[in-house]
Amino acid sequence: MGRAPCCDKTSVKRGPWSPEEDELLRSYVQNHGTGGNWIALPHKAGLNRCGKSCRLRWLNYLRPDIKHGGYTEQEDRIICSLYNSIGSRWSIIASKLPGRTDNDVKNYWNTKLKKKAVAMHSQQQQQEYYNHHQQQQGSGGRARRGAGTPRSQCASMQPSPASTTASAGDAACSFGAMYSSPSTLPQATAVLTRYDGAATAPLPPPPPPQQQQQQASSLAEFSHAPPQQAAATTTINSWAGGLAIDDMFLPELLGVGDFLPGDIFGVGLAPQLQADRASSLQELAACYFPSAQAAEMWAAADHVKPPPQAGLCHSLT
DNA sequence: AAACACTACAACCGCATATAA
DNA sequence: CTTATATGCGGTTGTAGTGTT
Known part of the structure; x- marks a missing residue:
């Protein structure tokens, strides 16, 4: 037994x-x-x-290598970036921060960073609202996301749907916040989708057919998701909606200098650079694939090699 | 000075998955 | 193959310390 x-x-x-x-x-x-x-x-x-x-x-x-408190600006940005991308996968986030534990990072986020994010998101929305009205009054000039707002950490905090725990009153985890003003997003903003079978938040209402087509093409163009699934984004709940890429910190985290939308998985990088960063990219990619099968699908699409078996997602801090 | 509110963080709880028998 | 337990992880709670009224 x-x-x-x-x-x-x-x-x-x-x-x-x-x-x-x-x-x-x-x-x-x-x-x-x-x-x-x-x-x-x-x-x-x-x-x-x-x-x-x-x-x-x-x-x-x-543990002797544990660091307590004293989070640096860079650590803040890494936490924000990863939370923005993969949600509350604290063990993964902590693994990117030497000396930090998942519990520590989680506590830090819940007590400090999240509030900062809420404040900044609120400020950002106010700015967008202001810009929108300026535009309507014929002042010309397209509303820019975050225009006039310092581009500092967490400015783009819009946690992924799966990271929410359906606590409706929690602004930081508001799924709706992600889609609060899609019309104000720059048209060229790429849409990132990620796999998460346990999405607890409701999906936003489907966009009009024309917009769906546009979204699908932007997905195909940037290939953030395995193509087979990307094409089905609007119909498969597992791909929990779109996530605006408005994040300047992932490239820093990954060690990629000039970051272009879509480069998270190495697409669009110069071959040499792509090879150099393959390891980091694979680690991050591993976080997006729930199974070896999904990773193989991704590999079959000829983007990057499948994540290693003992990838980042399986390692403890 | 006391009461209350807030913050920070350690610890616990429960679930999912891995694994031994 | 099945079952029961170990382990890992994320969410939540408890509490000590600090600030405010």
């Missing part, structure tokens, strides 16, 4: 860790390692704790 029970949760200590417990766990792991068995570890280490709790304590707090 199966394995032995994890622990008796009624008899183990819970709540905050004491310095003594920390020291016991730290010294044990440093001397013996985890042994790949967190369940047995607390007993061996002389701790009256659940193995799960020990693992969490070690990974999120006691």
